[in-house]
Amino acid sequence: MTEIRFYHLTQSPLEQTLPGLLAKSLERGWRVVVQGADEARLAFLDTHLWTSPEDSFLPHGLEGDGTHQPIWMTVTEQNPNNAGVLMLIDGARAAPSRMQGFDLVTVFFDGADPQAVSRAREDWKAVVAAGIPAVYWAQEAGRWVQKATSGTKKDPAE
Helix, strand or coil: CCEEEEEEECCCCHHHHHHHHHHHHHHCCCCEEEECCCHHHHHHHHHHHCCCCCCCCCCEEECCCCCCCCEEEECCCCCCCCCCEEEECCCCCCCHHHHCCCCEEEEEEECCCHHHHHHHHHHHHHHHHCCCCEEEEEEECCEEEEEEECCCCCCCCC
8 A cells, every 4th residue: 555755854955865765765675756846956866866875876867868777757757667666856746646556655845945835735635635644754853753644633744
C-alpha cells in the first residue's frame, strides 16, 4: 500500500536534505523519480548531486539523459525508470490517484514559504480524503521528528 510522507523543511534547504534521502533510497534498492516544477532548478540539483554527498555517488539522470538511472529527475509525470518512489519537490504536485501508483511518495515543502505550506495542507487533506496513509515529518534540532499521521486530526505545519 502507498504511503505518503510530508517533509516540512525548516532548518535545512532541499539541496541539503535531498541527497541523504536519495542515498537511503538507493541503499534499500529503490528506484526514484524526483519530480520538480522547474527545469532550471532540476539542472541545479543535477549538478549538485554530482558532488553531494562528498563520500558517495548518486547515479541519476535528467529527463532526456536516458531512463536507466535509478534516480530520474523530471518536470513531467512520467515514470520511465519504473520507480517505486516519487519525490515531489519545489511545488510539484500529484493527485492522490497518481500517488497510488507508487509504494512511497515524499512531498517536500519549505516552511518559510507560506504558499508552500498552504499547498502542503491542501495535499494532506486530499491524501487523507483518498484514504492513503500519510505521515508528517518536521525538522527539529537537526533531526526529523514525526509530528502527525493520517489517523490524527492535525494538519501538517500547524
